[in-house]
Amino acid sequence: MTISLTKKLIGATVAAGVIVALAGCGTAPAPASSGAAKPADSNFKPCLVSDSGGFNDKSFNESAKNGMDKAGKTLGVKPLEVESKSDNDYKSNIDALIAGKCTLIIGVGFKLDAAIAAAAIANPKLNFGIIDSIADPDGDGKPDAPNIKPILFDTAQAAYLGGYAAAAWSAQAGGNKVGTFGGMQIPPVTIFMDGFVDGVKKYDEDKGGKVTSVGWDKDSQKGLFTGAFQANDVAKQTANSVLGQGVDVIFPVGGPIYLSASAAVKDSGKKTVMLGVDSDLAVADPSVADQILVSVMKRIDDAVNTTVTEAAKGTFDPTPYVGTLANNGVGLSPFHSFDSKLPKGLKDELTALQSKIVKGDIKVASPSSPK
Numbered sequence: 001m002t003i004s005l006t007k008k009l010i011g012a013t014v015a016a017g018v019i020v021a022l023a024g025c026g027t028a029p030a031p032a033s034s035g036a037a038k039p040a041d042s043n044f045k046p047c048l049v050s051d052s053g054g055f056n057d058k059s060f061n062e063s064a065k066n067g068m069d070k071a072g073k074t075l076g077v078k079p080l081e082v083e084s085k086s087d088n089d090y091k092s093n094i095d096a097l098i099a100g101k102c103t104l105i106i107g108v109g110f111k112l113d114a115a116i117a118a119a120a121i122a123n124p125k126l127n128f129g130i131i132d133s134i135a136d137p138d139g140d141g142k143p144d145a146p147n148i149k150p151i152l153f154d155t156a157q158a159a160y161l162g163g164y165a166a167a168a169w170s171a172q173a174g175g176n177k178v179g180t181f182g183g184m185q186i187p188p189v190t191i192f193m194d195g196f197v198d199g200v201k202k203y204d205e206d207k208g209g210k211v212t213s214v215g216w217d218k219d220s221q222k223g224l225f226t227g228a229f230q231a232n233d234v235a236k237q238t239a240n241s242v243l244g245q246g247v248d249v250i251f252p253v254g255g256p257i258y259l260s261a262s263a264a265v266k267d268s269g270k271k272t273v274m275l276g277v278d279s280d281l282a283v284a285d286p287s288v289a290d291q292i293l294v295s296v297m298k299r300i301d302d303a304v305n306t307t308v309t310e311a312a313k314g315t316f317d318p319t320p321y322v323g324t325l326a327n328n329g330v331g332l333s334p335f336h337s338f339d340s341k342l343p344k345g346l347k348d349e350l351t352a353l354q355s356k357i358v359k360g361d362i363k364v365a366s367p368s369s370p371k
Helices: 060-075 087-099 110-122 155-173 187-207 233-243 257-268 286-291 300-312 336-341 346-359
Strands: 002-004 046-049 080-083 104-107 127-131 148-153 177-182 212-214 249-253 273-278 292-298 321-323 330-332
Touching (some): 060 300, 155 177, 155 273, 177 187, 177 233, 177 257, 187 292, 233 249, 233 257, 249 257, 257 286, 273 286, 300 321
Parallel strands (some): 104 127, 273 292
Antiparallel strands (some): 292 330
8 A cells, every 4th residue: 555654653567579678687577476475474564655756657666656556466465655755754764664564675776875874774574675875875895784775777878779769850951960868867867868868879880870879978067957757847848958959859867847848838839759768658647648769668667576475585686686687677768659750760779779788799888887
């Protein structure tokens, strides 16, 4: 069940013929068995706490919830899922889950880093997980407690493919320009943007093209950000600043800010298309399906599902989980309604690029890639 907390606990594919994408270092997440399986420990209680974006963000929070719900259904348990309304809620939400006898608590997102680390240190007999972070507030390069499982994704690899596809689309459209902007300037956001601009450059190298990208400079690590993950006037104005530069494709990286980009595109009257992030956005939010060329996905749902089911069996493993193209942790969604409109041969080129990345023939690197 999904609940909100204040000071008290109130309640408790593959791209069609194209690319695969999904999950982790070590053992890749596998879909849980369809049959109900009771957890080994009858006291097992998995719990999830969102960041301030909430569970209806059509992005990473919602994907994590889907994974938790799936695991709960398979295991025959009712997870506690708490929604943070602001950044100030993280500590109190986690404290309430601990008081509620949760045995596994997963925090969704980089912004819960310090709160998860502090809780894990104070509660060494409980298991914790955190998405898009290693829970390392002290900066020594490793989790601050041995009972934390980092759930990470090298999304630069998938965004590289997305950038290549965006460049191909723009070249076909004739504008030869694509753009991106982000929510907060944090590693889980900039890693998408790094891969994206490098994918555009790869297209130009392979095709002798002249497609340029705006909104992010990988070398200087500077670009356009809204400062938050809310769909609001600031996000729309930021999207307009990218659209005003004549882009054929826009890549909003930051959960709900895609809604602001969508509105800005519609208001502009232009034929600019968007790239989605985290989930298959054309499926997650059908209202924007006709604007989504493709989505750069990270399978948070599978990672959470696997983490929960392993913990239920008593085999919780704090080894960092890193989703890559090689283990299907990240990748591209189907192109859906745009499939028949793609430049000839693009999907084969993307398949070949993915193969080269997996084999190591192409190195996709970002300062924000999991180490």
